[in-house]
Amino acid sequence: MEKDAQSQYLWIPGATTIGVVCRDGVILASEKRVSYGYLVISKGGKKVFRITEHIGAACAGLVSDMQILVREVEAYANLFNLDVGRPISVRSAAKLMSNLLFSRRLAPLITQTIVGGIDDEGASIYVLDILGSVIPDKYAAVGSGAEIAMGVLEEGYKEDLTLKEAKDLVLRSIKSAISRDIMSGNGIDFLIITKDGTHEESIKF
Numbered sequence: 001m002e003k004d005a006q007s008q009y010l011w012i013p014g015a016t017t018i019g020v021v022c023r024d025g026v027i028l029a030s031e032k033r034v035s036y037g038y039l040v041i042s043k044g045g046k047k048v049f050r051i052t053e054h055i056g057a058a059c060a061g062l063v064s065d066m067q068i069l070v071r072e073v074e075a076y077a078n079l080f081n082l083d084v085g086r087p088i089s090v091r092s093a094a095k096l097m098s099n100l101l102f103s104r105r106l107a108p109l110i111t112q113t114i115v116g117g118i119d120d121e122g123a124s125i126y127v128l129d130i131l132g133s134v135i136p137d138k139y140a141a142v143g144s145g146a147e148i149a150m151g152v153l154e155e156g157y158k159e160d161l162t163l164k165e166a167k168d169l170v171l172r173s174i175k176s177a178i179s180r181d182i183m184s185g186n187g188i189d190f191l192i193i194t195k196d197g198t199h200e201e202s203i204k205f
Contacts, residue, residue, distance in 0.1 A: 013035055013060075013063070014182075015059070015184060016145030017031075017141065018058070018140070018141045019137075019139065020138075020153070020161070020166045020170055022160075022161040022162065023160050023162055026117055026124070026192075027191070028190070028191040029170045029171075030189055031178055031189075033186045045063055047059050049070040049074075051073055051077055051115075051117075052117070053197050054087065054117045054118050054119060054195075054197065054198070055088070055090055055093050055117030055119075056115075056191040057070055057073070057114065057116075059112065060112045060144070065111045066113075073093060073097050089121065090115065090118070090124050091124070091136075094126035094134050095134060097113065097128055100132070101132035102131060108130045109130070112129055112143065113128040114127055116193060117193050118193055127142065143184070145177030145180070145184040148177040149177040152173040152176045156172065163192065167190065170190070171188065171203075174188050185205065187203050187204035189202050190202070190203075
């Protein structure tokens with residue numbers, strides 16, 4: 001029974017995905033490897049997504065499920081903006097994603113998600129599991145490499161990090177996970193969110 005559970009686990013795609021709140025905004029990042037069991041399907045997968053000008057999401061899990069979820073949240077966020085006349089808040093976007101995930105609980109979207117951004121209340125991130133639990137935090141890691149990355153995050157995170165310090169910490173955390181987690185690798189995608197908007201960067205290894 002234990003062997004079957006282990007072999008089943010191998011077919012769940014891995015990732016190392018991180019979110020960090022800093023002085024000037026939020027950094028979301030994930031590595032680029034898309035694996036399925038023992039096969040690397042892609043070395044250029046994208047697991048970090050822009051939702052609005054000031055909100056993004058970073059995911060670990062099935063890429064197709066991530067894409068479906070983010071597309072739906074983006075559409076609802078745009079409708080909210082048109083209807084109410086102001087951008088959706090980070091908390092509301094996270095709650096919206098939570099409702100979508102919970103409504104699919106009988107046929108769940110296989111993705112752990114970090115939603116982050118900046119609004120009138122400041123910079124924030126929220127961590128969501130497959131069933132839509134919403135947990136606010138200052139820094140978070142999800143995916144198969146999360147335990148390794150979290151050790152580096154715990155040691156290096158402090159309140160009021162600059163954008164550069166936060167980016168360096170995220171880079172160290174993901175590199176640490178990549179060196180030990182076989183399901184993570186091939187580079188890092190960053191989504192940097194400040195009051196001026198979103199900015200994407202990519203590093204290939």
